[in-house]
Amino acid sequence: MIEASGLSKFYGAFTACRDINFKIRRGEVVAFLGPNGAGKSTTMKLLTGYLSPSEGVAKICGHDMAKDRIAGSMKLGYLPENGPLYPDMTPHSLLEFFADARGLMGDYKQKRMSHVIDVCVLSSVIHKPISKLSKGFRQRVGMAQALLHEPDVLILDEPTAGLDPNQIAEVRRTLQAIGQEKTILLSTHILQEVTAMCSRVIMISEGRMVYDGSVEGLDDTGDGLDAAFQRRTKAMAGSR
Numbered sequence: 001m002i003e004a005s006g007l008s009k010f011y012g013a014f015t016a017c018r019d020i021n022f023k024i025r026r027g028e029v030v031a032f033l034g035p036n037g038a039g040k041s042t043t044m045k046l047l048t049g050y051l052s053p054s055e056g057v058a059k060i061c062g063h064d065m066a067k068d069r070i071a072g073s074m075k076l077g078y079l080p081e082n083g084p085l086y087p088d089m090t091p092h093s094l095l096e097f098f099a100d101a102r103g104l105m106g107d108y109k110q111k112r113m114s115h116v117i118d119v120c121v122l123s124s125v126i127h128k129p130i131s132k133l134s135k136g137f138r139q140r141v142g143m144a145q146a147l148l149h150e151p152d153v154l155i156l157d158e159p160t161a162g163l164d165p166n167q168i169a170e171v172r173r174t175l176q177a178i179g180q181e182k183t184i185l186l187s188t189h190i191l192q193e194v195t196a197m198c199s200r201v202i203m204i205s206e207g208r209m210v211y212d213g214s215v216e217g218l219d220d221t222g223d224g225l226d227a228a229f230q231r232r233t234k235a236m237a238g239s240r
């Protein structure tokens with residue numbers, strides 16, 4: 001459902017990510033881990049077609065996102081790193097705008113809008129400008145936008161960043177509920193989130209993949225996930 005084949009992105013002499021390879025099958029919930037600046041957001045932008053790769057191919061449900069982005073986007077919900085754009089819009093007008101852009105119509109459009117407003121608990125702020133909303137609500141608007149068209153695949157860039165513990169628990173519950181039937185790649189810095197939600201971990205450091213496997217396998221020395229994260233990422237330090 002999500003496929004990276006030899007994906008690289010270069011900015012002049014700087015390598016944001018290099019030779020990223022993985023395949024994520026239907027129903028998998030995969031954590032994408034790495035230190036700040038490792039290249040997670042860049043890889044996610046390549047997978048979603050927001051950036052074009054310097055090398056390699058990104059596919060969503062078999063669609064090459066550099067050549068066939070519209071077909072791939074119909075199957076894909078993407079929560080970008082900094083939440084939704086368009087701060088002057090209200091959640092309602094933003095969702096309506098995305099529903100129209102995605103070709104949802106009539107009763108189906110109304111049904112989907114009500115559903116995501118409900119799932120993401122947005123009714124109390126639905127007519128407030130997004131610029132006036134708290135970080136948690138903005139994140140929920142972004143999540144609602146990502147879920148609107150019932151995509152099979154979700155790519156979520158730090159869905160719990162900046163949220164309070166109650167909001168984090170809510171996002172987790174939402175993802176656990178929808179994760180039963182969707183394929184999800186999510187980046188996070190919260191390692192407890194990985195054990196709570198994910199079956200597999202892909203880790204990058206300094207733009208390169210350093211681990212792809214089970215959550216249990218990541219902590220192969222039994223020292224805990226924090227120690228495993230440090231050990232696996234330190235080995236790459238300064239290699240860019």
Ligand SMILES: Nc1ncnc2c1ncn2[C@@H]1O[C@H](COP(=O)(O)OP(=O)(O)OP(=O)(O)O)[C@@H](O)[C@H]1O
Pocket residue numbers: 011014015016034035036037038039040041042043
């Ligand atoms: N347009 C750009 N031009 C030059 N360098 C860039 C550009 N975009 C990103 N980078 C660099 O690429 C590297 C990877 O950035 P990226 O945002 O993908 O990291 P990340 O793993 O998502 O980090 P974080 O956890 O802090 O969000 C960083 O060093 C960043 O400064």
